[in-house]
Amino acid sequence: MSVIDQIDLAAVQIDERDNVAIALRAIPAGEVVEVAGRRITLRDPIEQGHKLALVALAPGDQVLRYGWPIGSATQGIEPGAHVHSHNVHTNLSGEEPYRYDPVQFPLPPVAEDRWRFAGYQRADGSVGTRNQIWVIPTVGCVGRTSQRLAAEANRRHGNSTDGVLAFAHPFGCSQLGDDLDGTARILAALACHPNAGGVLLLGLGCEENQLSALIERIPEPYRARMRTLGAQFSLDEMGEGAEAIDALVEQAAADRRTEVGLSALRLGLKCGGSDGFSGLTANPLIGRAADAVVSAGGTALLTEIPEVFGAERLLMARARDEATFHSLVELVNGFKAYFLSHGEPISENPSPGNVAGGITTLEEKSLGAVQKGGRAAVVDVLRYGERLRRTGLTILEAPGNDAVSTTALAAAGATLTLFSTGRGTPLGSPVPTMKLATNHGLAARKPDWIDFDAGSVLDDGLDATAEALLDRICAVASGEPARNEVHEERDIAIWKRGVTL
Structure with missing residues (x-):
C-alpha cells in the first residue's frame, strides 16, 4: 500500500479504497489535480502531506487512508476540500475485544553475502555494533559523577575503544514497587548490552536501587566485563572509578571487529x-x-x-x-x-x-x-x-x-x-x-x-x-x-x- 506508481502527480491515493489523497506538494485552491482517474478542483489550499477529499463525505462517513478508517467525518466534506482535524474525529474510545485471525506474509529471501557488517562478537552469541565502556549510575545523585568519570577516561584513552559513555538519569531513589523495579530492570538490561565492551556500575550507597540488588539481576556471565563502585564507601570515588575504567578499557581494547551477516x-x-x-x-x-x-x-x-x-x-x-x-x-x-x-x-x-x-x-x-x-x-x-x-x-x-x-x-x-x-x-x-x-x-x-x-x-x-x-x-x-x-x-x-x- 506504500508503492507509488505515478509520482509526477500533485497528490496520490495510497490504497484504491481510500476516499482521500495525500498532497505531494503544496497545492493552491482552484488548481485542478488528477488523482486515481479523477479530475478534482481544489476547494481549499492543501499543504504538503495533508489530505484532500476525493469524493463527497457526509457526517459520520468513515474517512479511509491506507484502506482503513482513520476517523469519521464530523460535517459534510466536498471533493477537493481539505480533510483534517476541523472536519474529522477519531473513532477510538477504549479497550476492545479481539479475535485471533492469523495472516502470514512470506518474506523474500535475502542473499547471504549481499549485506554484511563488521561487528563485535560477544560471549553470549550476540554481536555489538560498537565496543564502548558504559558507566551506568544506580541513582541520579551520582549521575554527574558518572559523566565526569567518562569525560576523564576519554581524555586518557583516546581511540583505545569506541568511547566511554555515561548514562545519567534522575531516578533510583524515592521510588517504590513497580516503579522502582522498572528502573532497576532497565539499568540491568543496559549493563548486558552487546555494544558495551565493559560496564562500570556506579552506586551512591543509600539509594533504594541498591547496587548489590542490581548486580543480582545481571546473569553471571556478563559480570566478567563489569566493575562496581559505591561512592559513599570510597575514599576517592574519582580515583577508584578511573582505575576500574582503565581495567575495562584494557580488556575491551583486545576486541576486534569481524564480518557477519544481517542475521547478527x-x-x-x-x-x-x-x-x-x-x-x-x-x-x-x-x-x-x-x-x-x-x-x-x-x-x-x-x-x-x-x-x-x-x-x-x-x-x-x-x-x-x-x-x-x-x-x-x-x-x-x-x-x-x-x-x-x-x-x-x-x-x-x-x-x-x-x-x-x-x-x-x-x-x-x-x-x-x-x-x-x-x-x-x-x-x-x-x-x-x-x-x-x-x-x-x-x-x-x-x-x-x-x-x-x-x-x-x-x-x-x-x-x-x-x-x-x-x-x-x-x-x-x-x-x-x-x-x-x-x-x-x-x-x-x-x-x-x-x-x-x-x-x-x-x-x-x-x-x-x-x-x-x-x-x-x-x-x-x-x-x-x-x-x-x-x-x-x-x-x-x-x-x-x-x-x-
Missing part, C-alpha cells in the same frame, strides 16, 4: 515528529529494512504501544501463534487501561507537530507507524525492561515518548535503531540512532540531524531506496558514526510510573 543485527524501529509523509516514505522503507533483517535470520524490535492504537489488528493478525496473540492483546488493552485509569482518553495523540504535518487522528498516525514493522510474523511480546529472547519481529512495551522508547529499545538489546521523522529531532540513544527524513525538505534543512533521506522513495521507488538504506545500515553498524554519535546525543530516559517519595 538487532534493529530497533522508532518514529518521532511524524508527518503526513511518514506512512508514505520513511516508515514503509524502515519496514522493508526490517523484513530484510528478519528474512536473513536477524531481529527487529517495534515499540511505542500507544501509537499502534487503531492499527493493532494488523499486528495481531501476524502473531505467530495464539499465545503470542493473547500476549499482544493483553499489552495493548493494558496500555489503554493505563491511559483511562489516569482519566486520559486513549486518543490524546497526535502531537501539535504531527497535526501541523498533516496527521489528523491517532488511527492515521498508527496506520503509518506500524509499517515500520514490515510484514514479518510477530514472534514475541516483551514487557518494559525485558531483553530480547528470539530472532524475528518482537513487540516491546514502552510509551511513545521518544527518549523513553529509544532507551527501552536499547535496553532490550537493539544494537542500532532506525528513527523516522518528518519534523526532525537531534535526539539519540545509547546505540547508533539513524534518523530517516520523510521528505527532501527536512533532509536539506537539517543535514546534521539526518542520516538518510527517505524522500527518495518518491523518486527512485521503494525497492531501490531500501537497498540504499541497507547499505547505509551496514556502514553504520560497521563503525561509521550516526549523526547522533557525531554530536554526542546519547542519553537515556526511564519510564516513571509511580509516586515519588
Whole structure:
C-alpha cells in the first residue's frame, strides 16, 4: 500500500479504497489535480502531506487512508476540500475485544553475502555494533559523577575503544514497587548490552536501587566485563572509578571487529515528529529494512504501544501463534487501561507537530507507524525492561515518548535503531540512532540531524531506496558514526510510573 506508481502527480491515493489523497506538494485552491482517474478542483489550499477529499463525505462517513478508517467525518466534506482535524474525529474510545485471525506474509529471501557488517562478537552469541565502556549510575545523585568519570577516561584513552559513555538519569531513589523495579530492570538490561565492551556500575550507597540488588539481576556471565563502585564507601570515588575504567578499557581494547551477516543485527524501529509523509516514505522503507533483517535470520524490535492504537489488528493478525496473540492483546488493552485509569482518553495523540504535518487522528498516525514493522510474523511480546529472547519481529512495551522508547529499545538489546521523522529531532540513544527524513525538505534543512533521506522513495521507488538504506545500515553498524554519535546525543530516559517519595 506504500508503492507509488505515478509520482509526477500533485497528490496520490495510497490504497484504491481510500476516499482521500495525500498532497505531494503544496497545492493552491482552484488548481485542478488528477488523482486515481479523477479530475478534482481544489476547494481549499492543501499543504504538503495533508489530505484532500476525493469524493463527497457526509457526517459520520468513515474517512479511509491506507484502506482503513482513520476517523469519521464530523460535517459534510466536498471533493477537493481539505480533510483534517476541523472536519474529522477519531473513532477510538477504549479497550476492545479481539479475535485471533492469523495472516502470514512470506518474506523474500535475502542473499547471504549481499549485506554484511563488521561487528563485535560477544560471549553470549550476540554481536555489538560498537565496543564502548558504559558507566551506568544506580541513582541520579551520582549521575554527574558518572559523566565526569567518562569525560576523564576519554581524555586518557583516546581511540583505545569506541568511547566511554555515561548514562545519567534522575531516578533510583524515592521510588517504590513497580516503579522502582522498572528502573532497576532497565539499568540491568543496559549493563548486558552487546555494544558495551565493559560496564562500570556506579552506586551512591543509600539509594533504594541498591547496587548489590542490581548486580543480582545481571546473569553471571556478563559480570566478567563489569566493575562496581559505591561512592559513599570510597575514599576517592574519582580515583577508584578511573582505575576500574582503565581495567575495562584494557580488556575491551583486545576486541576486534569481524564480518557477519544481517542475521547478527538487532534493529530497533522508532518514529518521532511524524508527518503526513511518514506512512508514505520513511516508515514503509524502515519496514522493508526490517523484513530484510528478519528474512536473513536477524531481529527487529517495534515499540511505542500507544501509537499502534487503531492499527493493532494488523499486528495481531501476524502473531505467530495464539499465545503470542493473547500476549499482544493483553499489552495493548493494558496500555489503554493505563491511559483511562489516569482519566486520559486513549486518543490524546497526535502531537501539535504531527497535526501541523498533516496527521489528523491517532488511527492515521498508527496506520503509518506500524509499517515500520514490515510484514514479518510477530514472534514475541516483551514487557518494559525485558531483553530480547528470539530472532524475528518482537513487540516491546514502552510509551511513545521518544527518549523513553529509544532507551527501552536499547535496553532490550537493539544494537542500532532506525528513527523516522518528518519534523526532525537531534535526539539519540545509547546505540547508533539513524534518523530517516520523510521528505527532501527536512533532509536539506537539517543535514546534521539526518542520516538518510527517505524522500527518495518518491523518486527512485521503494525497492531501490531500501537497498540504499541497507547499505547505509551496514556502514553504520560497521563503525561509521550516526549523526547522533557525531554530536554526542546519547542519553537515556526511564519510564516513571509511580509516586515519588
